Amino acid sequence: MNVPEDLFYTESHEWIKREGDNARVGITDHAQAELTDVVYVELPKVGAQAESRGQIAVVESVKAASDIYAPVKGTVVEVNKALEGNPALINTDPFGEGWIFVLKMDTPDDVKQLKDAAAYRKAIG
Amino acid sequence: MTRMSDAPQKKTPLYEEHVRLGAKMIPFGDWIMPVQYSSIIEEHQAVRNNVGVFDISHMGQLVASGSAAGGWLNEMLTNNIDKLEVGAGQYTFLLNEGGGIIDDLIVYRTAPEEFLLVVNASRADEDFAWLTRHMTEGVDLGNRSADYAGLAIQGPRVVELFHLLLGSDVELPARNQIQMFEHNGSQLTIGRTGYTGEDGVEVFFPANEAPKTWNEVLEKGKPLGIRPCGLGARDTLRLEMCYPLNGSDLSPDHNPIEAGLGFFVDLNKPKFIGREVLVRAKESGTPNRLVPFRMKSKGPPPRPHYGVWLAGEQVGEATSGTLSPSLNQGIGMAYLPTPHARAGTEIEIEIRGQKFPAVIEKKPLYKKS
Numbered sequence: 001m002n003v004p005e006d007l008f009y010t011e012s013h014e015w016i017k018r019e020g021d022n023a024r025v026g027i028t029d030h031a032q033a034e035l036t037d038v039v040y041v042e043l044p045k046v047g048a049q050a051e052s053r054g055q056i057a058v059v060e061s062v063k064a065a066s067d068i069y070a071p072v073k074g075t076v077v078e079v080n081k082a083l084e085g086n087p088a089l090i091n092t093d094p095f096g097e098g099w100i101f102v103l104k105m106d107t108p109d110d111v112k113q114l115k116d117a118a119a120y121r122k123a124i125g
Numbered sequence: 126m127t128r129m130s131d132a133p134q135k136k137t138p139l140y141e142e143h144v145r146l147g148a149k150m151i152p153f154g155d156w157i158m159p160v161q162y163s164s165i166i167e168e169h170q171a172v173r174n175n176v177g178v179f180d181i182s183h184m185g186q187l188v189a190s191g192s193a194a195g196g197w198l199n200e201m202l203t204n205n206i207d208k209l210e211v212g213a214g215q216y217t218f219l220l221n222e223g224g225g226i227i228d229d230l231i232v233y234r235t236a237p238e239e240f241l242l243v244v245n246a247s248r249a250d251e252d253f254a255w256l257t258r259h260m261t262e263g264v265d266l267g268n269r270s271a272d273y274a275g276l277a278i279q280g281p282r283v284v285e286l287f288h289l290l291l292g293s294d295v296e297l298p299a300r301n302q303i304q305m306f307e308h309n310g311s312q313l314t315i316g317r318t319g320y321t322g323e324d325g326v327e328v329f330f331p332a333n334e335a336p337k338t339w340n341e342v343l344e345k346g347k348p349l350g351i352r353p354c355g356l357g358a359r360d361t362l363r364l365e366m367c368y369p370l371n372g373s374d375l376s377p378d379h380n381p382i383e384a385g386l387g388f389f390v391d392l393n394k395p396k397f398i399g400r401e402v403l404v405r406a407k408e409s410g411t412p413n414r415l416v417p418f419r420m421k422s423k424g425p426p427p428r429p430h431y432g433v434w435l436a437g438e439q440v441g442e443a444t445s446g447t448l449s450p451s452l453n454q455g456i457g458m459a460y461l462p463t464p465h466a467r468a469g470t471e472i473e474i475e476i477r478g479q480k481f482p483a484v485i486e487k488k489p490l491y492k493k494s
Contacts, residue, residue: 034149
């Protein structure tokens with residue numbers, strides 16, 4: 001399973017790419033493989049306030065709807081509109097074109113509390 | 126992650142095969158069953174375009190025999206047993222005294238005085254107990270569920286597959302017929318039926334033959350594009366056809382008339398359990414009716430228990446819902462007040478607090494072009 005070294009991770013299978021004070025967020029390769037066939041993504045609204053571990057988006061497979069959580073506290077500044085037309089980008093390129101939203105972090109140092117690649121790899125066994 | 130139930134989980138004789146193929150296993154009633162092997166959409170398309178194989182070993186088999194068996198079953202079930210020649214089967218219901226659905230099943234006449242009932246896994250024990258309580262002289266009833274494994278083999282290439290398996294001179298039984306075949310020294314009971322809307326069969330054989338038969342089917346089916354298919358694809362395939370799922374669309378709270386399945390009820394029979402309620406339902410109508418619906422926009426797919434709204438009022442909830450892989454649209458079914466339960470009526474489905482437009486459709490939701 002692909003777990004890139006330069007990202008942070010949550011127990012709920014989001015990945016976080018730090019871009020200055022911003023955090024780009026998606027779901028991991030492991031998560032997309034578990035879901036398979038993503039058929040709909042409910043994106044957050046730009047400007048929405050996100051609480052750490054608060055539910056912020058929904059990813060739906062054929063079988064079920066799964067909540068996506070904000071990894072840190074912040075404000076949504078960008079969402080991936082491409083997922084509206086092509087939700088399967090989450091399956092084909094989870095760490096790239098399948099990103100879901102970008103948060104402007106209230107406290108950028110919060111990312112240090114997230115898992116690194118080694119810890120996430122251990123968590124998914 | 127889903128919390129696993131503490132209840133002991135029954136495994137079919139194909140459990141190890143599913144795990145070996147990398148299936149995702151989920152609890153399904155008392156059973157642990159494969160929900161998907163690769164992708165629900167790919168498995169769905171394999172059945173619509175080629176052929177797919179499902180483990181249905183969890184389904185129950187009850188055998189009723191004896192000089193009084195036919196007459197007795199006619200009082201237990203809604204459809205008319207007298208219409209069945211030897212080798213023929215019919216879809217039918219087992220009802221409680223109030224007309225509520227205990228189970229939906231297929232009954233075959235396998236000999237002049239012998240009947241095979243293929244029942245839902247989750248209801249097999251309850252059906253058997255109910256029938257035993259209503260037993261009469263001259264009938265033997267056996268629960269053979271543990272003795273048999275079963276495969277549903279479904280899709281337009283099923284006949285080709287059986288020519289590869291049994292020989293090109295072999296003819297499968299006609300639709301809704303059942304027949305026994307010898308194969309490598311074991312006996313296959315093949316019914317031409319299914320739950321997908323495609324041509325197909327359900328095959329039953331001794332449980333200890335299951336891995337061998339499963340692997341042979343997958344091997345012979347390879348050039349035909351066969352795929353092992355799980356409960357996920359089984360649900361999308363049946364819902365596109367508007368075939369009801371017991372426990373979701375059917376329950377003891379609903380009768381077959383409300384469910385729009387009066388075709389499988391013979392009210393001309395003088396006596397069967399639940400008849401009085403169904404006669405009244407037929408005469409004066411039912412307050413609600415089960416109807417299929419389709420989402421009008423590309424949005425989140427509907428799911429069971431989502432609210433259904435009409436003209437600003439909640440009028441029911443979805444009993445089934447999914448994304449239809451064939452239509453690439455959300456589809457579902459719901460019991461709605463009869464005056465509104467007509468094809469073309471505009472409704473709304475409430476999804477996470479937001480309402481999305483949908484329209485009531487005619488059965489089936491998917492038609493082969």
